[in-house]
């Protein structure tokens with residue numbers, strides 16, 4: 655029996671497990687497997703990585719405290735109506751599949767919310783096991799936008815081909831309910847990122863965008879977060895692609911930078927004014943407030959509908975469309 659699970663700070667506040675001020679409430683309840691020691695993989699941006707010297711309580715900017723599973727299940731029982739989804743994230747350690755199965759079983763008893771599991775590539779039979787237990791979605795984070803970049807930042811433990819194969823196998827088990835995450839700002843060009851979004855979308859995978867976040871104690875700590883204009887262009891392109899309005903082949907690039915969305919300017923402005931492209935992307939109803947950014951900004955992913963003031967800022971960041 656698992657005794658502990660880690661709980662994201664904002665999730666713990668909504669669950670009534672501790673007090674805290676929340677600028678925006680999380681719409682997904684986020685949990686992370688508890689494991690003494692670090693992840694077996696060694697992704698260069700991740701505070702959980704094998705060789706990272708970061709505070710082990712962190713994942714991206716968020717602090718995750720470990721709590722007694724019993725308490726968490728009790729709190730989830732009372733408060734699950736305050737969320738739209740549960741996300742169980744897993745680090746890579748021996749026995750992780752059994753642990754995930756146990757967590758899912760307990761959480762299913764406490765709540766009827768859809769469950770996403772975010773994990774390393776697993777064997778098909780493990781995907782099937784999780785599906786049988788009632789997991790709605792699987793997420794396998796590709797993170798890097800190209801095979802070369804993948805090798806550089808995640809290659810000590812994983813391969814691009816292994817991740818793509820796992821995403822395809824997950825599709826067979828979970829159908830349209832497979833998510834991946836891409837991190838903008840690891841060193842790819844806008845063109846590489848947008849082409850990979852199209853590639854994954856064509857595979858039937860839901861693509862969520864993250865902005866690279868330098869975390870102390872990781873090898874990439876000295877790297878800067880992505881340029882906000884570039885991030886906005888990628889968010890807008892992702893939105894056009896996933897909503898079927900445009901394909902990457904209709905866009906124009908110049909030296910790796912997006913030069914033209916291939917869309918009528920007025921129509922594009924209307925989409926910008928909707929604010930939708932700039933909201934947190936990934937599994938439905940996941941807003942991950944301030945996962946990548948300080949509430950002081952810049953807000954890479956809006957965890958709520960952007961206000962009219964936010965839209966002015968966004969339009970400014972996008973420059974002359």
Ligand code: SF4
Pocket residue numbers: 682739740741742770771772793833835862935936937940941942
């Ligand atoms: S998009 Fe949200 S719910 Fe889905 S895997 Fe990522 S963090 Fe979890």
